[in-house]
Amino acid sequence: MPFPTSTALRLGAWAGGAVATASLLAGASLPLVAAPQTPPLQGTSWQLVGIQSMDDAQGLRRPADPSRYTLSLQADGRAVLQLDCNRAMGPWQVQPSAEPSNGGFRFGPLASTKALCPAPSLGELLARQLPYVRGYLLRDGRLNLSLLADGGILIWEPRADTGTTYSNRPDPALEAAILAASPDLRRTPGSTAGGVGRISYVHARTDLDGDGRQDVLVYLMGPYVCGTGGCTLQVFRQEARGYRLVTSFPTSRLPVIVPAAGRSRWRDLWRLQSGGGAPATWVRETFDGRGYRSKERIPAAGAAPAGTAVLSGDPSLADGAPLVPRP
Secondary structure: OOOOOOOEEEEEEEOOEEEEEEEOOOOOOOOOOOOOOOOOOOOEEEEEEEEEOOOOOOOEEOOOOHHHEEEEEOOOOEEEEEEOOEEEEEEEEEEEOOOOOEEEEEEOOOEEOOOOOOOOOOHHHHHHHHHHEEEEEEEOOEEEEEEHHHOOEEEEEEOOOOOOEOEOOOOHHHHHHHHHHOHHHHOOOOOOOOOOOOOEEEEEEEOOOOOOOOEEEEEEEOOOOEEOOEEEEEEEEEEOOEEEEEEEEEEEEEEEEEOOOOOOOOOOEEEEEEEOOEEEEEEEEEEOOOOEEEEEEEEOOOOOOOOEEEEEOOOOOOOOEEOOOOO
């Protein structure tokens, strides 16, 4: 059912400015479905400023590092959160009032990791309060999420540009190429052959061989395709009949940097590699006529190699498009 018409977003004063609180009738419920096509908050990303309690004894609690507490309201109706050392994901829904700057807001059930974060941490407190969010107010560039029954305010500010350059839009033709190149990934979780667990992917496109077609860099994530050194990076060439795997790197991290075009038709790649106790390094991959081969390593402690970060960011398994095995 929609938000009750008697519900109003009530404003209260607190140190530092006015923010919104929301009151919902006890027992009122909102069915959790995909967010509308153009909700006011769709596609926005935020980081936590503080948790404001209506109890003067508790006051405002601020995170030591706001970048450790982030909220991404994705267009597909999912909310992706970083809660210090944990991640959470679940549905979100907004019900704007006559003024798009405020209205009702609610999270659905949030699936979260359960790691114990080093103190001091607001992760557990924030996780406990998210299910009680009932309203939103956009004011002075900040997003104020108010809790049920004047329980408090979660205050967010726009997240700075993180340099993320990847797409999680599903591509059936690309998925077919991934599965054709890696038949083991067809084993579904729980199958008699021994499932590989959930796998998702993100991707980015650029013309690597100068033929005018957009080739694809794919980053696969999940227990079966990741290890201590990173996750699986694959390079696909786009051809007239679809995609063809060029090279697969079992353990890589992001970003992947593509330098300016050189003498060779195929452009080099710089990929980040770390794990297993070894210091992080940049690895230059050069095309040898059949695929990419490691040519050079430099320490990652200094400046990143020159070029364009074609595939970058810090995606989690929950951020990627699911790789669905097909018969």
